[in-house]
Amino acid sequence: MRSFVVAAICAFAIACGGSNGNSNSNNCPSTTPGCPGYVAPPTPPSDWALGIAGNYTVSGTITLNGSGSPSTFAMPVEYVNPNVVKLHGFCGSGANTDGPLASFSGSDSATIQPGNCTSAIGSCSAVTLTVSSGSVRFPRDSSYVFGGQMAGGLFQGTLSGCGQSYSMVAQWSGPRTGSLLSGPVATDVLAPLFPDQAQ
Numbered sequence: 001m002r003s004f005v006v007a008a009i010c011a012f013a014i015a016c017g018g019s020n021g022n023s024n025s026n027n028c029p030s031t032t033p034g035c036p037g038y039v040a041p042p043t044p045p046s047d048w049a050l051g052i053a054g055n056y057t058v059s060g061t062i063t064l065n066g067s068g069s070p071s072t073f074a075m076p077v078e079y080v081n082p083n084v085v086k087l088h089g090f091c092g093s094g095a096n097t098d099g100p101l102a103s104f105s106g107s108d109s110a111t112i113q114p115g116n117c118t119s120a121i122g123s124c125s126a127v128t129l130t131v132s133s134g135s136v137r138f139p140r141d142s143s144y145v146f147g148g149q150m151a152g153g154l155f156q157g158t159l160s161g162c163g164q165s166y167s168m169v170a171q172w173s174g175p176r177t178g179s180l181l182s183g184p185v186a187t188d189v190l191a192p193l194f195p196d197q198a199q
Contacts (some may be wrong), residue, residue, distance in 0.1 A: 042143040046082075048104035052138045053079040054179050056150050060172025064159060064193055068169075075099075075172070076184035077150070085110070087136070087153075089186035090129055090170075091117035097186040100131045100155065108146075109137045112155045121194045127161035129168070129190065148176045159190060166195075 030037030056075045061068045076088040076097065083104040090099040098117040102110035112134030121127045134155025140146050153172040158165055 044106070045144055048106075048108060048110070048138075049079055049081075049083050049085045051146050052085065052176075053077055054176040056174050057177045058150060058153065058172040058174030060153065060170065060174075062171075062189065062193055063169045064166040064195075066167075068193075071189075072174075073172075073189040074186050075150070075174075075189075076180060076186050077176075078180060078184045086184075087112070088184040089189050091119040091188060091190070093119070093186070093188045093191070095183060095185055097184050097188070100134070102134075102136055108140045109135060111135055119188055119191075121161070121188070121191045124162040124194070127159065127190070127194055129157060129159055131155050131157040133157075134170075150174055150176070159194065161194070164195060 028035035030039075032038060033040070054077060056077055057072065058075050059070065059072045061070050074089055078086045078088060080086050080101065085102050087099040087102055088097040092098045096119075098119070100115055100117070101113045103113055104110045112131060114132055116128050116130040118126050118128045132155075134153075134157075136153040137151045138146060139149055139151055151173045153170070155170050157168050159168045160166070
């Protein structure tokens, strides 16, 4: 009789949620750290600029005083510092190419920093590009893997030299098409746009 009572009590305890010594996976879902099947979510990069440097071939429009037309041009992107890259091709040519800096702050979208760069165009020895504001994206997937594209590039500023000054808007996007093994090299995309009367 005593053994029957003990068995009944044990069966009742298990039926009411007790443990019979086997783990119950239903009480430890795979979304919980430490449970069977748990996969930790991907970790965002601490340096969003890392791994995106290269030569990009972009399509876009550069507008001076409201007038512009679509074009395709090279834009080398150089790693400068953690979370900072330089967008070449807007000033100077060849290995002397230059352009604005873009900085990341916790996402794949970068802010183009205000600043300026100067180059010679035609007989005008100093044509200055002044950037006032802008942004650009280097999209990553849900695992934070860079997809090799530059998207939504946009900045506003002025282009001035030899007594002339023009408001400027640049918009572009395009894929990475090569590496920077020999450093950034580009043709000044603004040179053919700077009006002849200023040369």
